[in-house]
Amino acid sequence: MKYKTGLVAGLVGVLAATRAIADELNMPRGVTGISASIYDLHMVIFWICVGIGVVVFGVMFWSIVRHRRAAGHEAVQFHESTQLELAWTIIPTIILVVMAIPATQTLIAMYDTGGEDLTVEIRGYQWKWQYKYLDDDYNNTFSFFSNMSTPRDEIENRSVKGEHYLLEVDNPLRIPARRKVRFLVTSEDVIHAWWVPDFGIKRDAVPGMLNEMWTIVDEPGVYRGQCTELCGKDHGFMPVVVEVMEPTEYDAWYAARVADEAVRREALSLSFTHEELMARGEEVYTTFCASCHQANGAGVPPVFPSLVGTPVATGPRDEHIRLVLDGVAGTSMQAFGKQLDAAQVAAVVHYERHAFGNNAGDITQPADVIELAGQE
């Protein structure tokens, strides 16, 4: 009898502890209707499993204790029971059917993308996300890339890791709270996947294929997720950060951003000093190039070529620009002309030609890039 009391006390203790740490260990309830529905489904199926487990393992452990040879128990030779077999076939079936009903309802809701207030196109690249905002007529208002902003120093253990280590970006996606946002998801190269646990949405980004999903976020805040489909070397380093804003704040930001677009376009006709190009170039290089070509330009030959004193960085400037714009087919060198505007390309090319001990002795302005590329 003593062990029974002990057992009950133990169970109570375990339950209490479980409650206490449950939030730490569990899936988040999230901030959308869908994430809450998913959380509820998850908890129901979890408790069903716990229930079945307690019963089955309980019977088993009881048997292990009581029906032991060492305790003198003799085997009772029964080998079948149609009743039992029917019971433990039919009862689980009923449980599963009952489980399937709310699951079906939630799935149907997840597929209803109509009636959106805002559409954003999400495009996966190796290894960053691009967000394109579309107005009501699906014209591109503006777009930007969202790169991981955790410094390499932190990754390589030379400095202390920040609170949002690996889950921080230079330009987060911004959306309004309590408005229906429709996402169109695709990929530039390989299959990626975009996921924000707090929203309860995840979708594969497949090259050549368009996927859609939607969300309505109830609470403003910053929410973080990651790429969830192996996409190559830096699969673990392309986080998703979404800043959900109060609708009025969002509208203000949006309007300012549209205005910024015009300013950005104008800047493409300006000329910059050597120092300005080096500063900007180093920023661009660190974000877009250093992962492969390394911070010191040495690369990882032969896969990622060195830029230190090599023909590309010290030879003809226009060929260097072309290489950055068009990439090299069949290698990891992407066509950065699609990801960087002319001012960024000019800055990074100029930086590569004058950093790492290089001194190409020339200058690259946005206009030079535009002339070569024939586009902005």
Added chain:
Amino acid sequence: MKTQNQDIRRTVKQLSLIVLGMCGFVVALVPLYDLFCDITGLNGKTGGPYIYDPASTSPDTSRLIKVSFITNTNAGMTWEFRPEKGAVRVHPGELKEVNFYVRNTSEKVMVGQAIPSLVPVAAAEYFHKTECFCFNQQVLQPGEEMLMPMRFIVGRELPANVQSISLSYALFDITDAIGDVALANTSLR
């Protein structure tokens, strides 16, 4: 009376047929998959040219469907590529023409292939194109630009709960894939 060896031989023959059958199955899987997707539109592909018979269909003026266009260039393709209009509104059964602008910004002749994909997937089988640049490869000389038309009809049988369709075109560079001879033979527009 068969010997055990004969029985074994027979079994081996039957099992080898199963293996061959499954090899045949996987070979057939490719066209079957394509056929299945063609008929149901389940992978978002919108199928081949559609023969439009104006006599047999008239616009359903009670519904207005928003059709939006998403354009992208994939994997290093550097052409400029955008729709003339981001979205149009059509009645089911109405034939509509839209244009897409494309320009080869590089210094060499290139061939592009546009790949369509449509959401929601349930609508793909009701989206019919009578003319589309995606049916052909597009050859552009360096610097050349073009306005490519696309004509489509949204079928009247489009499910009632679909009000908005998004069609994406992903433009790929297939210059290398089609080979020099083919390139030389492709005519200019």
Added chain:
Amino acid sequence: MSEVIHADHHDDVHHGPAKGMARWLFTTNHKDIGTLYLWFSFAMFLVGGVMALIIRTELFQPGLQFVQPEFFNQMTTNHGLVMVFGAIMPAMVGLANWLIPMQVGAPDMALPRMNNLSFWILPFAFGIMISTLFMDGGGPNFGWTFYAPLSTTYAPDSVTFFIFAVHMMGASSIMGSINIIATILNMRAPGMTLMKMPMFVWTWLITAYLLLAVMPVLAGAVTMMLFDIHFDTSFFNAAGGGDPVMFQHIFWFFGHPEVYIMILPAFGVVSHVIPAFARKSLFGYDSMVYAVASIAFLSFIVWAHHMFTVGMPLAGQLFFMYSTMLIAIPTGVKVFNWTATMWKGSMSFETPMLFAIAFVVLFTIGGFSGLMLAIAPADYQYHDTYFVVAHFHYVLVPGALFSIFSAVYFWFPKWTGRMYNEGMAKAHFWLSFIGVNITFFPQHFSGLAGMPRRIPDYALQFADFNMLSSIGAFIFGFSQLVFLYVLIHGIRSGVPAMARSWDGAKGLEWTLASPAPYHSFTQPPRVSNAEVHG
């Protein structure tokens, strides 16, 4: 009189095993080939285990300390490939080779020379596959599931060798399966009807059909990859009108039955061990057979539950959710039947039984996480996170692997004629049991907390779970050296074993001497009801 003696003597001298390396290279004996498969699988298990320890070392703490992401991706990929194709599957085939002829009362497998070929293909295939790690550009780095286009357009040059290795392994499996089915269908001792066959034989009969059905599909998938990579076709290349998602459909049409291929023989083993140590026949033999058959059938119609986030139409998602939930039912029936076998038995807990009981409990836990994954809306949160990693490691490690340990300990005396050291074996069990749970249970939580799969570095909130998991991995990994010790010590100096090495063991193999004669059942035995089920 002298004639009779002469005849016997003649038999013994002629049919003993050859000597030296030649014996192992050219053997057509099912026992030798079983031994080859088992030692090969153990070696591959250690290789795959080292890769796992490299992974867990890097994941011990946040930050990149030991390996670069490119190499890490090669480790995760090859760990999966080696464990699935090099450790678990060959081990199960090794068990099949050793046990099936003895259990059905046959002298050997139906096609003994093809049996030899089936084995010897494997060291070559894996030699090729592992050598890719040392090639320019590195080895396969696209996950063991090798989705296109990461595995085609964006793959390292060595991918072609990977494809050849997969073809070779597939050929080995197909030949082995033909052999197994031909043996079971045609060489059973008179009186052994299908419904009197031992459960292990049933599970392998069904597994072999599964293999025949799906290995060609895998071969098709990698051949299409080969063509896309080298011959400019566009099966999976969107640019040419192909479909990357089609790769996933084809792969998982193979891939889902594949995981049942890995677990059904495990079910068979457990269905022998538990009755033996409960001293009570298996409960519900008939429904156990039907359950295995329905699991095998259902395994063909659930594949897209691996693809719930790919952008499938709603009808497809619902269908695959329902079919996946359904498959839980026959699986549950089996767990209930094993429990009912234990109930009111007379149990003792030698090492085979410890592993078998641990299998039932921990495989069931893996099954529970599987059921949670089946709920499609919830899967949007679980997919491609460590929750999935926890699930499949539970069903494969304390699942399939523990059943293999159980089988090796159980039949060890029959194979070697000696008993292993029970104390050391129990140490192996407890270290493995503790290690495996410390390794994989926390992974449920890191998955629920949002940690994706296949990443070499992670955000700070996952740190504690990862550290725990890595510690567990080292405990589990090094415990396997205890297993190696138990095996070698047992083979060399274990106590000689009896024919019926376990008093509750039933089956034709237990009527043979221990060790079983090199050639057994040269005459078909009489099948007595005492030895069989039904």
